[in-house]
Amino acid sequence: MNPFSNLGIRHDIVNAISDLGFENPTPIQEQAIPVLLSGSNDFVGLAQTGTGKTAAFGLPLLELLDFEENYPQALVLCPTRELCLQITNDLKNFSKNIKNVNIVAVYGGASISDQLRQIKRGVQIVVATPGRMIDIIGRKAIDFSKVQYVVLDEADEMLNMGFQEDIDQILSTTPEEKKTWLFSATMPAEVRRIAKKYMENPFELTVGTKNTGNANIDHEYYVVRAREKYAAFKRIVDFNPEIFGIVFCRTKIETQEIAEALIKDGYNADSLHGDLSQQQRDKVMKRYRERSLQLLIATDVAARGIDVNDVTHVINYSLPDEIENYTHRSGRTARAGKTGVSISIINSKELGKIRQIERVIGKKFVKAEIPNGFDVCEKQLFALIHKVHNVDVNEEQIEQYIPRIMDEFKDLSKEEVIKRFASLEFNRFLEYYKDAPDLNAPAHEERGDRSDKFARGGMRSDYTRFFINLGSVDDFTRGDMLGFICNNGKISGKAIGKIDLKGVYTFFEVENSSADQIQQNFKDVDFNGRSVRVELAGDRDGGGRSGGSRERSGGRRDGNRGGGFRDFSGKRREERSGSSRSGNGSGERRKRW
Structure with a gap:
């Protein structure tokens, strides 16, 4: 029996999540779902990004709502359109075996008329960003008077983005007797105040320690001269040939500039920031999910709600202004129990901030050295050899070319063929890193x-x-x-x-x-x-x-x-x-x- 059944989830939902590969509940799901299924408490759940919070509140919602009725019964508020779409998609997948389920995503950057039409046809669950939700409420196009459940997901980030007034206005249209479920990765004073304002004796659940980071993430920092940061960043990337990472910058301008420079320098990279249209954003995220991009350069706001598996590295090209945001950044890697690395590239004046972050996440950073040119070349060479050794050979398609290939190599020994093949890539890095300077800041x-x-x-x-x-x-x-x-x-x-x-x-x-x-x-x-x-x-x-x-x-x-x-x-x-x-x-x- 699937362990989710033991939590009180009915079989048609369990079958749907089994098809998605859900085998065992995560700690937040295991502890939150039975409490939420009771439907009797307001709820505050603290857990890091990537721990399965969507299923923790989504599965109980699907159990508790009456899908024979076609009016808004649940409202999920989240900070970004990416997260809004992700939650909506997850809920639709979870409920694929239930009849008459109508879920509408409400977010900026898309046609409001399409969203209004979907609402008018009938909806039980609305997943929304605050700004667009305010627009629709202002048009008197939705009635929340019978809403039973409100979920505030990523509550800390919604407050960081200045949505406090919008949340107040939206919740003022909902009934007093509703249940409010709040999920957050951190618990700053602002989130504590919102819980006190909208909840009555909430059940509080903390998975891990408040404001701490994922235990499966290794935290490293490199100290470089400010003027050499970009060169050091590229060398770190080159030293990790299999990197599939997200690079965080502080501003939209910096994000765009770093991405453009990387593209010119031959890296598979692109940017994600607030000036992109929804179509541009979707295109970038599609390429990243398909791994045609190796590096996604993003701002904190743009990266919220990104749920991409197997991100190996998070690189803080610039440390965040708010220390709590470091937890959100690093949580992009080591998702679903996997391991990851969070790297910060700093100058000497930022060492104090590293110590502050250590205190917040409860984990020590490891000081690392920018690798020298020889180390990078060696790493790239053996990455290539490993890739060749493990490549899948399409026997049927390659067979017709083998005679010509063997004829081309007939005057070369096996050792010579291997050396020449390896040198194709190795020589490029040898030339690039010839006389490469030490980029580590002096003591x-x-x-x-x-x-x-x-x-x-x-x-x-x-x-x-x-x-x-x-x-x-x-x-x-x-x-x-x-x-x-x-x-x-x-x-x-x-x-x-x-x-x-x-x-x-x-x-x-x-x-x-x-x-x-x-x-x-x-x-x-x-x-x-x-x-x-x-x-x-x-x-x-x-x-x-x-x-x-x-x-x-x-x-x-x-x-x-x-x-x-x-x-x-x-x-x-x-x-x-x-x-x-x-x-x-x-x-x-x-x-x-």
């Missing part, structure tokens, strides 16, 4: 030595610090400011150091050789009818030249496969963390899908 930089030119509070003497009377209130991001300075100052982005964007003003650094040019070219510049003032920083920020550090986060050309990114004007430049990690990160966290 004194790792300790945060104040003499380090990238350390906090110090600036190289070959840079001049300027003040400009424009800032974030003028709708500038750091990337916008970089472009504005380059275009009007008529200098290359390479000459710009750190950009310190404030509310009504900004400090920026320029190579000494370009300082006079900046002052001269900004004499008659205006912005939206207002005169732009650029002056030497002097004592404005209390430090003249000591006010900041020059930071570059990679994009440096590294051999023939080197990357490089584009500046504001479209010209090639090195990526700089001060510009590409711009202030639109928080805005993206609030983006509604």
